[in-house]
Amino acid sequence: MNKEFYQENRKxxxxxxxxxxxxxxxxxxxxxxxxxxxxxxxxxxxxxYLTNVEQENTALMTAVxxxxxxxxxxxxxxxxxxxxxxxxxxxxxxxxxxSGIQNTRYVDTFLxxxxxxxxxxGIETVYLDFDxxxxxxxxxxxxxxxxxxxxxxxxVQMKNLQEQLRAQRTIKKPCEIEALRKAEEITGEAIVAMMxxxxxxxxxxxxxxxxxxxxxxxxxxxxxxxSIISAGDNNFCIHYYDYxxxxxxxxxxxxxxxxxxxxxxxxxxxxxxCNGKFSDKQKLLYQCAYNTSEYMFSILKPGIPMQDVDxxxxxxxxxxxxxxxxxxxxxxxxxxxxxxxxxxxxxxxxDVVSRNIKTAPGMVFCVDVGIYHEEWGxxxxxxxxxxxxxxxxxxxxxxxxxxxEEIEEIMNQE
Ligand SMILES: [Mn+2]
Numbered sequence: 293m294n295k296e297f298y299q300e301n302r303k304x305x306x307x308x309x310x311x312x313x314x315x316x317x318x319x320x321x322x323x324x325x326x327x328x329x330x331x332x333x334x335x336x337x338x339x340x341y342l343t344n345v346e347q348e349n350t351a352l353m354t355a356v357x358x359x360x361x362x363x364x365x366x367x368x369x370x371x372x373x374x375x376x377x378x379x380x381x382x383x384x385x386x387x388x389x390x391s392g393i394q395n396t397r398y399v400d401t402f403l404x405x406x407x408x409x410x411x412x413x414g415i416e417t418v419y420l421d422f423d424x425x426x427x428x429x430x431x432x433x434x435x436x437x438x439x440x441x442x443x444x445x446x447x448v449q450m451k452n453l454q455e456q457l458r459a460q461r462t463i464k465k466p467c468e469i470e471a472l473r474k475a476e477e478i479t480g481e482a483i484v485a486m487m488x489x490x491x492x493x494x495x496x497x498x499x500x501x502x503x504x505x506x507x508x509x510x511x512x513x514x515x516x517x518x519s520i521i522s523a524g525d526n527n528f529c530i531h532y533y534d535y536x537x538x539x540x541x542x543x544x545x546x547x548x549x550x551x552x553x554x555x556x557x558x559x560x561x562x563x564x565x566c567n568g569k570f571s572d573k574q575k576l577l578y579q580c581a582y583n584t585s586e587y588m589f590s591i592l593k594p595g596i597p598m599q600d601v602d603x604x605x606x607x608x609x610x611x612x613x614x615x616x617x618x619x620x621x622x623x624x625x626x627x628x629x630x631x632x633x634x635x636x637x638x639x640x641x642x643d644v645v646s647r648n649i650k651t652a653p654g655m656v657f658c659v660d661v662g663i664y665h666e667e668w669g670x671x672x673x674x675x676x677x678x679x680x681x682x683x684x685x686x687x688x689x690x691x692x693x694x695x696x697e698e699i700e701e702i703m704n705q706e
Pocket of ligand 1: 549
């Protein structure tokens with residue numbers, strides 16, 4: 293996405309906060325892994341959504357007044373020795389190109405300017421991104437800064453940016469949909485590569501290597517999220533990351549994968565028999581998932597409460613399984629369906645969106661139908677990405693082979 297997208301995101305935010313306030317967000321930093329090694333840096337997604345800047349120890353601080361804003365990005369200062377080891381740092385002109393932010397200061401002046409705003413520039417409210425999901429999580433910069441503000445400037449009130457940013461991120465803009473389409477294309481090519489390479493005896497890590505290879509050929513150096521790729525009984529672990537299992541003849545392969553394009557992440561699951569030929573039982577279960585998915589894409593449109601989407605997937609799939617003779621009563625559905633299937637995607641793979649919402653044009657969420665039959669040793673999920681349109685919906689991942697016929701044909705091509 294170009295810088296206008298990020299400028300617009302900030303403008304909407306500034307319009308929706310109280311005047312005489314400061315908005316502060318941090319890019320974050322890479323946590324320590326061991327000794328002198330850190331994990332790979334992964335920018336805070338709210339910060340990224342507003343700035344397009346992926347650099348550690350960087351902060352956005354904007355003063356919002358009645359008729360003007362003072363917007364500054366606090367960036368790492370040039371440091372020849374540090375840059376020799378860890379790479380060059382973004383210059384103000386590059387920051388402007390990425391984000392449209394015209395003013396920068398060095399991050400070591402951040403607290404000084406914060407003090408000036410809070411003592412002498414009429415700021416009454418500070419907005420921070422309080423994003424902890426539970427109190428066990430480690431404090432981020434926002435929480436540490438909040439304690440500092442409370443101690444040094446007890447007359448300033450603090451508010452949480454979460455609800456406003458969730459609301460903005462709920463509806464995707466056309467350029468975000470375009471980025472997701474590109475992510476779907478790459479993911480599709482990578483899934484097809486796994487299908488084509490598939491054979492009995494293949495290890496999960498070999499499937500993963502096929503997937504990662506295609507992504508890397510497109511310049512996607514990190515998958516959208518840790519890929520879940522498994523075979524046989526390992527499919528019964530929902531979040532499986534071991535990759536060391538081997539597909540036995542007749543096993544199903546499960547994968548739950550995605551790419552990232554322009555910061556947008558897609559999330560698709562496909563399942564197939566490793567040997568390229570669905571058994572009767574595999575066909576039976578797969579058809580139930582497929583029919584459920586097709587039904588959902590035929591009825592989804594604006595105005596449906598999100599919590600009903602999960603329930604409808606479950607109820608329809610139950611009917612399919614009952615007709616197929618797999619279960620007799622709805623009480624048993626938990627034996628075969630282990631998880632819900634309708635989370636939003638976007639800058640996060642489980643995107644942060646407003647709570648208790650109804651479907652609306654521009655929302656993109658997964659329709660995920662997972663069936664797990666332990667007795668038969670068959671587990672897989674069929675997960676696609678649904679874009680809600682003005683009068684219905686579109687399956688963004690429809691081109692990735694998903695019928696039994698399509699999958700068998702791809703797998704058995706010479
Ligand atoms: Mn998924």
